[in-house]
Amino acid sequence: MFDPLEKLKEFIRHPSVSTDPRFADGMRGAQEFVAGLLGTLGFQVEVVKTALHPIILARRGGDPSWPQVIIYGHYDVQPADPLNLWQSPAFEPVVRGARLFGRGAADNKGPLMTHIAAVARLLERRPDLPLRITFMIEGEEEMGSPSFPAFLQAYQHELRQADFVYLSDTGSPRPEQIVITCGLRGLALCEVEVTGAKVDLHSGLHGGVLRNPIQALAELCASLHTPDGRVNLPGFYDDVLDVEPWERAELAKLGQSEAQYREFLGIPAFYTAQGFSPFEATRFLPTLEFNGIGGGYQGEGTKTVIPSKAFVKISCRLVPNQQPAKIRALLHRAIAERMPKDVTWRIIDQHEGMPYVVVPPDRSNTPKDQPTILARAFRATDRAVTEVFGQPPLYLREGGSVPIIADIKRVLGLDSVLMGLFLPEDNLHAPNESFHLGVMEKGMAASEKILEAIARG
């Protein structure tokens, strides 16, 4: 059995920044490192070419009657800039206190190494374990996984045979309190461009005869929320699933302070739909946000133009069971109805993603005929986390979107068990990223128990 910490350091020393072509060597090094490590563990490794960075598929086959788990991870990391803010070089991993510092330590090399080490220990102890395991490790996660959906399509016949997906690429609030993420918001994005006159006009010579496109855009944007903070699109909330009482209760166990959160954001007051705490609102409610707006003169001082064009970038975060296509249609209709006839406009649709939710078996209102492998996986996870970390996990939805989870559900029909292993202090995507070694050690122990428990009983 290898030393997981030393292997993780070796992994981090490959500077695998997927977005920057200057790190091609680091990408290849990290990919070969993972593929090689899984090969030495007895996995059949396939390196699947994509347009940019390959996906590693590493299989441990077995009897078709054995349960099958897909373990997801990614070997690419965020850029390390700004380099001068790192206390030690980003790609020279070093332990300080209870933490290993280095780019990718928490996102996602540490958690991925946790599962690889757990598998290695387990198979060393039980070489004949009746469990089929497929590692599915991509190299474009930090770029938005552009090659991933096509890969899923191409390999769907094989991958659909699995029972569930297992991964650690989400967070937990404290080292002793693990969160199992069981819901993610979806997305629907677009840009709206409004045009007034053909060209920018002198606001003295022409001011007073036409509607300024900034005004038209402001009037549209102002119409998209009600004063109580809800999205003002008829039908927007029609498909939103009610929040179960257990979900609110679970969230309350987090014990977060509204005052501290407000302080953290630096806002004078929250602006939250009635009946929802801020912590509930980000997880249970859909949103319509303005991500950017622009038009006319934005430089220093003044320039008295009536701009020809103005635009706004809009994103909706969607919750189960909202459909991105339906939400888009509602927005298109509202824009068409509300935009005044004295301007022209167009909508540029951008990407979208389905919301995702999985209900842990013992929280479901619908009794199941017999426990599925997924249900067994959830129960095994609950047990193992409780034993190893000393507290039962919390089952929470998150406000963010992890499009690959919804893609996996959509294309493969598989749910995911998302065991959060990084902490708020881990500085993901920031200088001085680190991974908590206590969490790593416990994570390995828990993961080993989970995988053993779901093997054929």
Place this chain on the structure above:
Amino acid sequence: MFDPLEKLKEFIRHPSVSTDPRFADGMRGAQEFVAGLLGTLGFQVEVVKTALHPIILARRGGDPSWPQVIIYGHYDVQPADPLNLWQSPAFEPVVRGARLFGRGAADNKGPLMTHIAAVARLLERRPDLPLRITFMIEGEEEMGSPSFPAFLQAYQHELRQADFVYLSDTGSPRPEQIVITCGLRGLALCEVEVTGAKVDLHSGLHGGVLRNPIQALAELCASLHTPDGRVNLPGFYDDVLDVEPWERAELAKLGQSEAQYREFLGIPAFYTAQGFSPFEATRFLPTLEFNGIGGGYQGEGTKTVIPSKAFVKISCRLVPNQQPAKIRALLHRAIAERMPKDVTWRIIDQHEGMPYVVVPPDRSNTPKDQPTILARAFRATDRAVTEVFGQPPLYLREGGSVPIIADIKRVLGLDSVLMGLFLPEDNLHAPNESFHLGVMEKGMAASEKILEAIARG
């Protein structure tokens, strides 16, 4: 007597771009050229130093009982870029057809030379003309005349002795239809900045708990107009002078086509306050326009942030007798009342300018005790224009703002006779600027008659 066309060409050959330090030689050349020319005509020339480009004061004194006119002009020009769009080099003046092409031909070297030549002819013919003339020619007009108000303050005791100001730095619609501009809109500008959270936020993790500053800004902007196109600030219209019937009648004589104007702007429909044609609205009504807006992500594609800040640049065009300070106060109060309490915001006041209006003597409702010199100047202008151009001038307000005119009124207490000598086809501020030589010739004749008529009778 010199050849006005040759002298104008010589003037244009000095590339006097005031905003670009690389043209310092051209600025000095143009300034010395004008000062020298006025010196040869017998004027006492003073070159008044400013922070940047000097102001030329050239005086023809005389008996204090003689009327006194200040002739305003500027010797600086706009940059000539983009140079490749010029059919002949910008600073190598050339006659093609009825026009002289070159940067500054119409703005303002041609019209200024028209008046210098008129004065030269008149004084050659009547060396003892009982008229005091002061040329006041600045070099920073294309930069917004930053040194001009302080100059007026410094020289106010002398300059206040004059009876009126006379200039040609406005336009007329056709070579045979001269416009006397008798009103200009004022200005009040500011920027409003709204802040939500301390930093840009991830719209997934935090979307749903705070008011997006773009939303707050859009709601403010949307509140600033009523659906019928009026500015929605209580008290905004309180001081607006009623439009006199003669003003509407005068404007109607222009014979402009709304359809053509709409076509020119390229808009589906006008958005004009009820009771005003588009041509009336730009001249007689105040506005509140958004000159620029910005916030959040404005690049290609998407970035799902909730921005920390958003801003809008607002300008009000004001009509007589609105006061910029009062309008500012109304806007400040409305912003304070309307901005929600869950964001922070600030207003950055920018520059302002008074609106200007002068009522030609024969249009005034208030009978005057005895004709002033100003009234005589208006009558003389009307007569001279009618004789020389074949049609009486039109007396129109313009929608633009010429801050020096309001400054002159404010500091010196003097009104201006603005005889428009450039045409829509003159390409001011654009490549292939030119000046119509027929207008120049007639302008000289008219100007000579006007100045002669206002000399002591």
